[in-house]
Amino acid sequence: MSEKRLLLIDGNSITYKAFFALINQVNSFVNNEGIHTNAVFGFNNMLNIMLDKFKPTNVLVAFDAGKTTFRTEMYSDYKAGRDKTPDELREQFDYVKKLLKNRGIKYYQLNNYEADDIIGTLSKEADQLGFETTIVTGDNDLTQLCSDKTTVSISNRGVSGVVRYDTDYVKETMGITPAQIIDWKALKGDSSDNYSGVTGVGDKTALKLVTQFGSVENLYEHLDEVSGKKLLEHLTEDKENAFLAKKLATINRDAPIEITVDDTVYDGDHIEDLINFYREMNFRKFLSEMSADQVETMDKVEFVELNSDNAKEIDVKDGSNVSFYLGIDGDNYHTADYIGFAMKVDEINYISRDIELLMDDNLKALLESDKISKNVFDGKRTYVGLNRLGIKLNNVDFDLLLASYLLDTNDNSYDLGKVANRHDYFDVQSDEDVYGKGAKRAIPDDDILFDHFARKVNAINSLKDKLFDELKSNDQLDLYRDVELPLSFVLARMEIAGVVINKDILISMKSKISEKLLEIKQSIYNDAGEEFNIASPKQLGEILFDKMQLPVVKKTKTGYSTAVGVLEQLAPDYPIVEKVLEYRKYSKILSTYVEGLLSDIHVDNKVHTRYLQTLTQTGRLSSVDPNLQNIPVRTEEGRKIRQAFIPSESNWQIFSSDYSQIELRVLASISGDKNMQDEFIHNDDIHASTARRIFGLSDNSEVTPEYRRQAKAVNFGIVYGISDFGLAKNTGISRNDAKEFIEKYFDEYPGVKKYMEDSVNSAREKGYVETILHRRRYLPDINAKNFNLRSFAERTAMNSPIQGSAADIIKIAMIKMEQELEKRNLKAKMLLQVHDELIFEAPSEEIEILEELVPKVMDSAVKLNVPLNVKSHYGNSWYSLK
DNA sequence: CGGTTCACG
DNA sequence: ACGTACGTGAACCGT
Numbered sequence: 001m002s003e004k005r006l007l008l009i010d011g012n013s014i015t016y017k018a019f020f021a022l023i024n025q026v027n028s029f030v031n032n033e034g035i036h037t038n039a040v041f042g043f044n045n046m047l048n049i050m051l052d053k054f055k056p057t058n059v060l061v062a063f064d065a066g067k068t069t070f071r072t073e074m075y076s077d078y079k080a081g082r083d084k085t086p087d088e089l090r091e092q093f094d095y096v097k098k099l100l101k102n103r104g105i106k107y108y109q110l111n112n113y114e115a116d117d118i119i120g121t122l123s124k125e126a127d128q129l130g131f132e133t134t135i136v137t138g139d140n141d142l143t144q145l146c147s148d149k150t151t152v153s154i155s156n157r158g159v160s161g162v163v164r165y166d167t168d169y170v171k172e173t174m175g176i177t178p179a180q181i182i183d184w185k186a187l188k189g190d191s192s193d194n195y196s197g198v199t200g201v202g203d204k205t206a207l208k209l210v211t212q213f214g215s216v217e218n219l220y221e222h223l224d225e226v227s228g229k230k231l232l233e234h235l236t237e238d239k240e241n242a243f244l245a246k247k248l249a250t251i252n253r254d255a256p257i258e259i260t261v262d263d264t265v266y267d268g269d270h271i272e273d274l275i276n277f278y279r280e281m282n283f284r285k286f287l288s289e290m291s292a293d294q295v296e297t298m299d300k301v302e303f304v305e306l307n308s309d310n311a312k313e314i315d316v317k318d319g320s321n322v323s324f325y326l327g328i329d330g331d332n333y334h335t336a337d338y339i340g341f342a343m344k345v346d347e348i349n350y351i352s353r354d355i356e357l358l359m360d361d362n363l364k365a366l367l368e369s370d371k372i373s374k375n376v377f378d379g380k381r382t383y384v385g386l387n388r389l390g391i392k393l394n395n396v397d398f399d400l401l402l403a404s405y406l407l408d409t410n411d412n413s414y415d416l417g418k419v420a421n422r423h424d425y426f427d428v429q430s431d432e433d434v435y436g437k438g439a440k441r442a443i444p445d446d447d448i449l450f451d452h453f454a455r456k457v458n459a460i461n462s463l464k465d466k467l468f469d470e471l472k473s474n475d476q477l478d479l480y481r482d483v484e485l486p487l488s489f490v491l492a493r494m495e496i497a498g499v500v501i502n503k504d505i506l507i508s509m510k511s512k513i514s515e516k517l518l519e520i521k522q523s524i525y526n527d528a529g530e531e532f533n534i535a536s537p538k539q540l541g542e543i544l545f546d547k548m549q550l551p552v553v554k555k556t557k558t559g560y561s562t563a564v565g566v567l568e569q570l571a572p573d574y575p576i577v578e579k580v581l582e583y584r585k586y587s588k589i590l591s592t593y594v595e596g597l598l599s600d601i602h603v604d605n606k607v608h609t610r611y612l613q614t615l616t617q618t619g620r621l622s623s624v625d626p627n628l629q630n631i632p633v634r635t636e637e638g639r640k641i642r643q644a645f646i647p648s649e650s651n652w653q654i655f656s657s658d659y660s661q662i663e664l665r666v667l668a669s670i671s672g673d674k675n676m677q678d679e680f681i682h683n684d685d686i687h688a689s690t691a692r693r694i695f696g697l698s699d700n701s702e703v704t705p706e707y708r709r710q711a712k713a714v715n716f717g718i719v720y721g722i723s724d725f726g727l728a729k730n731t732g733i734s735r736n737d738a739k740e741f742i743e744k745y746f747d748e749y750p751g752v753k754k755y756m757e758d759s760v761n762s763a764r765e766k767g768y769v770e771t772i773l774h775r776r777r778y779l780p781d782i783n784a785k786n787f788n789l790r791s792f793a794e795r796t797a798m799n800s801p802i803q804g805s806a807a808d809i810i811k812i813a814m815i816k817m818e819q820e821l822e823k824r825n826l827k828a829k830m831l832l833q834v835h836d837e838l839i840f841e842a843p844s845e846e847i848e849i850l851e852e853l854v855p856k857v858m859d860s861a862v863k864l865n866v867p868l869n870v871k872s873h874y875g876n877s878w879y880s881l882k
Numbered sequence: 883c884g885g886t887t888c889a890c891g
Numbered sequence: 892a893c894g895t896a897c898g899t900g901a902a903c904c905g906t
Contacts, residue, residue: 536904537886556886558905563887588888592901618898620891627900630890638889663891663897717896726896787893799897803891807898835891835898883906891898 006126006261007056008119009047010137011063011107015096017138017155018042019089023785026088031282036088040095040281046136046155047103054134058264060122061100061107062115063093069112071248078248080194095281102274104267106259113255116141120251123150126261139192141185144251146170146178176210183216186246197245198238200230216246275426284421290433299427303342303349303454305446311357316345318371321397323461325377325453326385329443331414332625333381334388334495334608339443342453344461349454353446355389364391373397375460377416379485380613383492400460402484403467405614406476409777412614420459423466428455479773479808484613487811490818490830491611491621497829498606499628499841502877505644506594513590520583527576534583537562550574585637593632593641600626606648611833618800619775619807620835629834631878645878647841655828655847655874656881657854658837661686662806662868663719669864670772670801673751680866687712693748694741714741718752719802721795756798763797771804772862809868810836813861820857824849839878847874 019039022029029038051059071078100107108118119135123145126133133150135142143152143165151166170178188206189197197206209226213219219226220239226232235242271290278287304310316322327339340353343363357363366372367386375398376382383393404411404419411422417430434452435441443449471477525531528548532539541560544550553569554561564584570577600607612622623629631645632638647654659665664686668676679689688703691711697703703711710731717727728738746753760782763769768778777800781793814833821828828842828850838858842850855870873881 533904535887535902538904558885561886584888588902591903592889596901612899616898620898622899624900627890630888630900632889634890720897721895723895725894730896788895791893791895795896803898806891837891884904885906886904887902889900889902 004058004126004129004131005054005056006058006060006122006131006133006264007050007054007266008123008133008135009050009059009061010115010119010135010139010142011061011096012115013138014046014136014155015039015043015093016089018046019086019092031280033280035091035095037092037095037281037283039089039092040099041283041285043096044099044103044283044286047105050134050136050153056134056266058126058131058261059105059266060118060259060264061105062118062122063097063107063109064115065109065111065113069114070252071114075195075244075248077194079192082192082194098277102270102277104270106264108257108259110255110257113252113257117252117255118257120145120253121255121257122259122261122264123147124253126150129261131261140181141190141249141251143170144178144181144249174207176207180210180215182246182249183214183219184210185249186216186242187219189241189245190249193248195245195248196238196241198242199234201234205231216242279426282424284424287421287426301349301427301451301454301458303351303450305450306350306352306354306357308354308357308360311350311352311360312362314343314345314350314362314366316366316369316372318369320346321373321375322366323375323457323464324367324382325416325456325460326382327453328381328385332610333384334602334610338385340449340453342450342457344457349457351450351453353449358386358391359389368392368394370395375400375464377401377419377456377460378414380488380492380495380611383489384496387492387496396485396489398460398464398468399485399488400463400467401614402488403471403480406480406484406775407467407470407474409614409617409619414614416456416459420463423463425459425463427462428452428459474776475774476776479775483773483808483811483815486815488613490814491613493818494830494832495608495610497831498602498604498608499831500606500646500648501597501601502644502646503598503601503605506598506641509640509644510590510594510598513586513594517583517586517590520579520586524576524579524583527579534580535587540580544570544577544580548574548576550577585635589632589638589641593638597626597641597644609832617777617796619771619804619811621807621833628832639879642879643877646876649841649843652841652843653847653874653876654878654881655840655842655850655854655872656837656878657850657858657870657872658834659806659810659858660869660871662809662836663802664715665864665866665868666772666802666805666809667719667752667755668866670805671749671751671755672865673749673755676749676752677866683867683869687715690715690745690748694744696744710741714745717742718745719799721756721798723791723795759797759801760794763793769797769801771801771808773805773808775804775808777804806836809862810838810858813858814838816857816861817854820853824853826850850874 022038022042026036026038029036029041031037097107110118119142123133123135127147127149131149135145135150135152137152138155140154146152146165146167148167151164153164167178176184184206187197187201187209188203189195209219213222223232223235226235275287323344325342327341328336329339330336338355340351341355341358343350358367368391373395376396377400379396379399379402386393400419404423411419413419415430415432417428420428429452434448435443471480521534524534528543532543534540538559540562545552545560550570552560553566567577567581571581597607602608607626609623609628610625612624615622632641645654665680668680679686687708691703691707692699692701694711694714695707713731714727722742724735724739724742727742728735759769763779763782767780768776770776779793779797781789782797784790784793810833814830817830817838826846826849828840828846830838830840832839838854840850851872855872858870859868875881
């Protein structure tokens, strides 16, 4: 890389691009003074990418000075007819310039000239001085400036994706030199700049002419060589136009600018001003990304290092409140090492790396006390971490992570610093900034670590009142206090309990399946005539569709699709495809479930999953390390995996209860649709009833399995926020049929139709939708101009309250269930939750009790306008539930 | 690290 | 005309 690197940015063009790339969020990017900030934000994003990639020594951003330039003198309609700049954008130009100032970047504009000319003039000087130059812009005009030393990056997708043009690239893609782009534009004109070239000459013809004649001048000297009578006529008639257009298209590389490359030296961010500016703009993202330099601008924090002596002296009165943070080095808190802890008591921050201090009587009693309340970040993590030390965390009042997630499901990072930043609290950094990331990650020395920990407990402590106020004004305090907070500890205890896995079963499955796979693999190689990686969609596609010439059913962005649906269509005619399907099925079972599960077994022969309580956008849980919410059940081969999930004691059983059609029942209840409600109240077969309605059959008539299957698909579609296209694609019926089904459905269930419309309308007005317990999901795209984004938001508006309310219901059931087990002194333990299903282990003699108790608790968890229905099963393993 | 595939509700 | 079913996690490929 050259020592001298100049970055030239077309300020107007990039600001425009940034504004329209983030147009959907224009209303969520508003600072405290009501100024829109989306273009400033997008501009800065682009800047970060270019600075990082190009590491320039010199930078200049050029702006257009005004409407009139030497080009408008030449041609008064130059750039006429352009849409007026929106007010929301106009107000941002001054802030882009402020941003540049604070980032230590020069900018320049010159009366009578466009940004292009400034860039052209400077890049010429830079070329002569031996600079390596990169020009960043949003439009293609500047590609004429490409040279050996100068490349032009054109942003396409939003502002962060760029296409890089250098001389070779221009030659390769267009077959002409960068300078000839001027001649090309002279002939074809430029509609966005509002000048025409030669009538009837577009991109293609212009390119042909330039390739043949080299320049406009040469073309007009050899008009006799032009083929085509019409074309010749047009060229002759529009000669003047062509020469004018060439002048307009030519960037002036000798503009009378008053700066030189020497004036563009880049000296880096003005940290303090930049932080203030980011705060003024509400740019939490950039603030949180700032380097350790930020620490210097933050107030100093005091802390006291704890040791075995002063730890005994901490005296906390009953009725008081402390903030506590337990540092664990990694995601998996069941096994990861401890880093240390911090505790804020009466405005004093106590810190230590010595985790054993927590096990001393004094601190242990404090954490276990039901008289002293605690504030934490991620109570579940803290509970499990302390449990490993034999400490039972008690009386948690505030969980920053949980509260933040309830306020906005997007504020769900497991990094305390990032979450605090999102609530405008900036006196704490993210772990990534303090520890580094990837291979460089390391726990720092005491002084840095203690400072960071002290800031963490400060952040927890400081945000408590603010977040409680916000929960209250959202009407979400009950959801927090009665559901999510108690649930976090129910989940902690389920995770700690774990599930016993019979290793021997998995090991024997492993050898059987491996053998089978070897067999299938050989047979596939035989059919293909060569060996290849069957697991590679690319290689498989080449074998099937190139070498063996199978008909192509569907393509993906990157090549042939080899998804199940595609292969299933081909399977009847091509034995190799059938074998590939077999291979896929067994290798999935082997790698994800047999080998995957084996590698997740702890020393106690159990798997201890982690439920992510603050991840999903709907309020559901998710499960990781291992994911126990997607253990196979639909095919017999896969289902056998469940044989390995067994009770922890002999003579115990696995017991499971699940809600039937909980989402449809929720829909019937919240939509108020009388017809659907009646069907659930009468305990009808809902899919059969739907079939009778949409196919116009008489009441109580037999419903064929095919009709029922289609009606079931429609019911699913309704819950997902239906579209005729989606339904057609998923069921294989025609789009017209799908459309008719949906119309008939809405005729028959008018309450459902109204609910769908109301959901979308309410989302448009409020910007969010909510569940029966006021769980919120914000939908910023609901008013988007982009059809795709908007449609997606609309379907989400219909689906999220349904899926989310079902999640609310089972969460309440879980809390009540744990209480009931305790109250009745049962040995039974709740182990797993799979969205609409709770799984327990219990001594055989308790099964009878559970059969009555669990459904009772589950179906009375929340009072709906329709009954809930719960079915139970039990057996010796998760496989053999009867 | 994004794309594809496939496991679940 | 646009081009989609809702919500997840893990393994693997290939850049």
